[in-house]
Amino acid sequence: MAAMQTGPESRRDGGITALVEGFFAASWFGWGQADPPAWLPPWLTVGSIAALLVAAVGAVVGFTSPASTAAINSRAAGRRYGTIVGIEFTLAGLGAVLLGMLGLPAYIPVWICAVVGVHFLPLTAVLRDRNLIALGVLLTATAVAALITGLTTAVAPSAVTGVGAGLFLSVFGAVALVRALRQPRPRPQPA
Structure with missing residues (x-):
């Protein structure tokens, strides 16, 4: 078994990590636009643009690196990944439906952020x-902060999750991208 890395192991992994985390960071910044304080929208827009840049560069780095170097390069790893993400989407969807039915749609981003963090x-x-441990803890803490803020102030939970999840995903995506760019480019193997 490979030793656990403190960051993505290959250029491919780092690039794909930056792509995914950058894309979802932009999505969270967008969700934060649902009901933000008046001063926040320009900052959410800047965050979205920066996150999309991380995602775009990550896509180039990831997809121009050999797929054979990826962490999910076996059927078993792909199956484990699919199972975890499938459970995530199922729990996020069921919780969102339940919160909607209970008349609490403002707390859907709190639930989704918690599920994503976990x-x-x-x-x-x-x-x-x-690095995913720290990211998971930070996103879960963001969900808790959004819940408390939503229950105790007039600030919408979506504003808190939008800023927190967007910022943390952007930073971790950018760190993965920098690590990927520091990896040597794989040399083509002779035919």
Whole structure:
């Protein structure tokens, strides 16, 4: 078994991590636009643009690196990844439906952020990236902060999750991208 890395193991993994985390960071910044304080929208827009840049560069780095170097390069790893993400989507969807039925749609982003945060913990072993532990803890803490803020102030929970999840995913995506860019480019193998 490969030793657990403190970051993505290959250029491919780092690039794909930056792509995924950057894309979802932009999505969270967008969700934060649902009902933000008046001063926040320009900052959410800047965050979205920066996150999309991380995603775009990550896509180039990831998809121009050999797929054979990826953490999910076996059927078993792909199956574990699919199971974890499938459970994540199922729980997120069921919770969102339940909150909607209970007349609490403002707390849907809190639930989704918590589920996303928790799903990073089992993904740590599959993707061989210890940074996902910290990211998972930070996203879960963001969900808790959004819940408390939503219950005790007039600030919408979506504004808190939008800023927190967007920022943390952007930063971790950018770190993965920098690590990927520091990896040597694989040399083509002779035919």
